[in-house]
Amino acid sequence: MSDRLTIKPNTAPSGGWGSVRKVASSLFNEHVILKGSYLLNLQNKANGYACVSCAWAKPANPHPFEFCESGAKATAWEVTSKRVPPAFFEQHTVAELERWSDHALEAAGRLTAPMRWDADSNKYLEITWGAAFAEIGAELKRLNAQEVVFYSSGRASLETSYLYQLMVRMYGSNNLPDSSNMCHESTSVALPTTIGSGVGTVLIEDFEKTDCVLFFGQNVGTNSPRMLHQLQEARKRGVPIITFNPLRERGLVSFVNPQSPGEMLSGDETIISTHYHQLKAGGDIAAIMGICKSLIEADDAALAAGTARLLDQAFLTQHTHGFVAFAAATRSYRWDDIERESGLARASLEEAAAIYAKADAVIGVYGMGLTQHRNGVQNVQMLSNLLLLRGNIGKSGAGICPVRGHSNVQGQRTVGITEKPELAPLDKLAELYNFAPPRKKGMNTVEACQGILEKKVKAFVSLGGNFIRAVPETVLMEKAWRDMRLTVQISTKLNRSHLIHGQVSFILPCLGRIEIDRQNGIEQSVSIEDSTACIHGSRGRAEPASKQLLSEPAIIAGIAKATLDPNPRVDWDAWCADYGLVRTAIEATYPEIFRDFNARMWQPGGFRKPVAASERIWKTDTGKANFIVPTALDANPDMRPAPDTLRLFTVRTDGQFNTTIYNNDDRFRGVYGTRMVLFISRHDMTRLALAEGDLVTVSTPSDDGVARSVSGLRITPYDIPLGCIAGYYPECNPLIPLWHHAETSMVPAAKAIEVQLRLDSRSVAAAAAARV
Template sequence: MSKKIKPYQGPAGGWGALSSTTRFVFGSKQPAANIRNLLRANKVKGFDCPGCAWGDEPGKHFSFCENGAKAISWEATTKRVTPAFFAQHSLSHLMRQSDYFLEYQGRLEQPMVLNRETDHYEPISWQDAFALIARHLQALEHPDQLELYTSGRASNEAAYLYQLFGRSFGTNNFPDCSNLCHEASGVALTQAIGVGKGTVTLKDFDEADAIFVFGQNPGTNHPRMLHSLRNAARNGAAIVSFNNLKERGLERFADPQSPIEMLTPADSRISSHYFCPRLGGDMAAVRGMVKQLLAWDSAALAEGKAGIFDRDFIAEHTAGLDAYLAQVAATSWAQITEQSGLSQAQITQAARVYADAKRVIITWAMGITQHKHSVATIQEITNLQLLCGQLGKPGAGLCPVRGHSNVQGNRTVGINEQPSSAFLDSLEQHFKQPMPRRAGHNAVAAIQAMLDGQSKVFIALGGNIAAAAPDTLATGRALTNCALTVQISTKLNRSHLMAGKEALILPCLGRTEADLQANGPQFITVEDSFSMVHASQGVGKPNSPQQRSETAIVAGIAQAILGTKPLDWLAMAQDYNMIRDHMAATLPGFEQFNERLTAPGGFYLGNSAARYQWQTVNGKANFAATALPTHLIPEAITAKAQGLLSTLQTLRSHDQYNTTIYGMDDRYRGVYGQRMVLFMNPDEIKRRGLKEGDWVELSSVWLDDVERKVEGFKIVAYDIPPGNVAAYYPETNPLVPLHSVGDGSDTPTSKAIPILIRKQTAPRLI
């Protein structure tokens, strides 16, 4: 594998994406099956891509992107992790292997149980596995000693049964991958507009005059979004990007499905304006835009002209304007420019684009949500949209872009550690049994509870919490401290090795595979980022008869613990229509669920805020009058640091989706054959007396005495603001303190880690 740094000159997409997709698909053991799968991805009577949650564009011949093709081919491999593999490789040996090695071994074949005496996983029957889980749960002193983790890849049906099982057992402990990424979006939007989801549909992107993109890299993380941005730009919309790094996908894009763009030098410019604020400076940038808009609005009114703000909308639908505008007036330009890292002229330029647009969408991702003040930042974005009435009309609204394909759907159907009283009332009325009312644990609280010995059993419905969660060593200790850990998975991953005193691996079907139950072929449903719910039905043959669907596994666990209360769990696993009937009876918006799924593309759940129905305490959309952070890095941390602090953000490479690493290249950033790199500003490198290619160790600074350090990172010069650096996760997750979380969200601050950088005298190549 050649290791090199070679800046990428082409556009996002184009021949680079096509050749990468071709290599991945045809380099697999079953190219014909992979091609068949790709042709059914995101299609009616096909399956939903196991990658991102971007909406499906109707009428396209091919509805997958480069990274979707990787995810599909990665899942459909013929390689299998057999009992013979586990007999050959001890747990201690596997612990020393890379995450890439673990997942590259292939699909898990049958249930396995850890034998602590031999240090090996060994086969176990499904019946005995369920009995082992039942024995541990029945031995718990209290239901809240159980943690039920969920990944965003789980279907609506599996997630609904999962939450019903947990609540029937007596707990609201539902730590979820959403707690680690977009929790701030749900919290901020719920407080501001009464619903924790985006207000736009995919069609709105075709009708927008301007789209403001904050803190995201669609070229890698959700490439199908580039089609929507490209089309919007061609329709005349201004695309204004605020992102800490210069990312090729936000600059230029060539559609691999466009003959003209593939056969000529033509490509599409995405961003008309591109600003690189400091990490955590987005709130200040938006506050600056509002401050400039306020000045223009006041000047227009003084001249007897119409103002910029939508006063009719504000008067009818909002509360808290005066307090918010007073906060804006009290915020100085000096604080705004210092904190944002942008000049007043740059911010004014962005404000001018906003003021000239009649219809504006603002969209964001984890570059916004993984900071201490993320909730306040999203509320500031919402404030801007409320001022100009940019909600509930075609081409305008708020659009958080979720990661995993059904992370939003999981939350909709009940995966929530703080469920609403209305939802619990609905469950109680339908199932005729009481539901627990105590708030449960989110992901960070669950890890702490396991560390403290308060929680004894951890069950994961998908995901890889050991690699996804912050403070890797602490997370590992938390898992190994459990009496039992259960991982429902498609492939081997790090979480299987961070095992409890007893541990199970339960192999499940993938999204691409046919799900055959007693009542015949089954389909599942998912919800995308635009509140569209649609069916997904796998087409491939499972590569092991021992693999079970996630729905069947959840039902088997529930039946072993609860019998047939409050329903016949095994009957649910045989016919998913029965599950959907229960969902229709208990979830608002899911009425006549099975019948509505017959429509091509599924159905729209709707959004109350887009209809100006504000489900807030006061029945209004609320401005949030929040001061800018006094310091982006707390003074106590700055004082504790003995050296020049930098702020680190963790991010994905292009050959990666969430914690799954498909390869060692990051094409658009020019990194090949390696992952242990640190992106730094060229002037910053010189100022520190370093040079590109130097090897460094990184240590985070936090308000405890725990040493958090990673080594063996090579410096790569990159277009990033001075004082900010970036590196890949999960390699840098050990640097994120467990309790460095967002205010009001408890989301780990993975985009704002104060670190010290020290040159290594001798490189340690890891």
């Protein structure tokens, strides 16, 4: 733990001077005060770059400063003046670097040259790009394509992603897992079944017209702070915002707009959530069922009394299928069961239903608090059910709004990054490039982990990300990872996935999106898709961190040329020289989505890809929007609680973005100088005879013979539902069994893990000394 460890309550609003100070300190710590300030003025602007942090929508008429604290940190982190040159690796063995924290590794700075691991010295040594590509190609040629996994994080551009998926399919594999497998795959599975579209139906303009917003399991203050502008404007119109979340997150409680001089001077804050319901972790199905039950039974009463109906009967008749069965199932649930599973009182759920019933246009917003559960798919389907009851999909000011994490994770899927061959235009690829694309299903993230553990996966190529830290089953995964023949990391900064490596390992440093990408002296631009399915152009504006860096498309092309047989229809060099040609290829592959791609990518606010459900066109098996009856109220049926267990869910801090740790602070929760904490209610502390500051080991009870535990977590009292505890991601990942994932979507169920606590030896000794 840090010497400056402090934990104190925080009741300050999100935004405000706290955000301003954090932005300033981020620029100062990375030694880019002037450079970073200049670049931030270009973030999410028409003549600038798309934020490399979250995927929230980019408005057509941006604010003077269209960036948030999280986005500013990401920019400062990428354009830092700190460097990790080959000399750095001469000074440090891999064994030594393994002992560094996640924060220290990335804080060392930008990678500057391609490196290859040397077994004799246990160090990374510099290698030329040509030699790196040749060796990687030779290794890949020796392997069966089904034994190689090609992973991608969600930051790579549409152009890079298209080239990546084409290279992998020409190699002979659909092993294209990505970070969506670990977060919103539950969305991608649930929504096509219910509404026939795999993405949300809401545009940023809908927030200007909505009458009510429902929030489920999404921490806007740290994960998508720019959304607070839309929420604040809605609140100033008197729009109710009803939040369901186990923790009272500051961004969903109150907000001071840093771009408002009046608010900054007066401290006048906007209350974001008009109603805040702290449900149990995993209680979402039950909570939504309670709202649905209240609505349906009130509508039954209205029908019997001959008064105005609560449900949109015309919409239900014309546009939906399965309502009768869903309504019957809803009526059959007992309130006692709903209250027990949700952790909420019947009166609270009936109040939420009454507010919902009075609104003409309702938006349902959600994040990983819904998707990362055993029944995560059913969580999303239940929210869809609730919106369908009153026709709140496919009309202005309403709809379902999954908030994605990585800045282009949704867009990667649009251009073919998927392990599911039925979702890729294989026939079109075959026609355009005269090859036979593989038809066998590829591995998703969990299946890739299983393959590595079973030694069936022999190589892993990673386009960004920090896979080994992001996945569950950390201990077993790190051990098995070293048995792979080849690991390749395409990265901007050092992380643990470079250090836990295969027998042959390469670090290939790439340009970041904020950097100017010159090909043959001509500056290139790229494109990304935001959470609302709008596609935007992005121009790098900072000079590259090193003259040796290659762009992501150039790296993909280098590997492809060294691995694949020549194809007269695929000119990797021409594509790398002019990304406009890549966009032309994307348009040829997806003409309905990318018509006039090169011209439209600079349209203010982006151009939206077709989302049929937004037009009430239902591309489902029934031709209508489908109500789905959940199989149970419990979102976590594979880990049954016992009297001595607590339900753990993982959270992020405001000092991180996914696995990137900017600092060890979490100011919104009042934690400074450590990430090794465990949030728990005072009631459960008393029940378990724990004291604030006790150090505990958390373990996952299971009968599979695998010991899973994390030690040294500091007991920290917090306002959290009884029986629930929270800890940080990725520190708590070792507690998640690989088999504990969402049914059908296979998203790791990180938001509901049954665990047990025991005092660490240091706390036991301290307690004994105190008694003496």
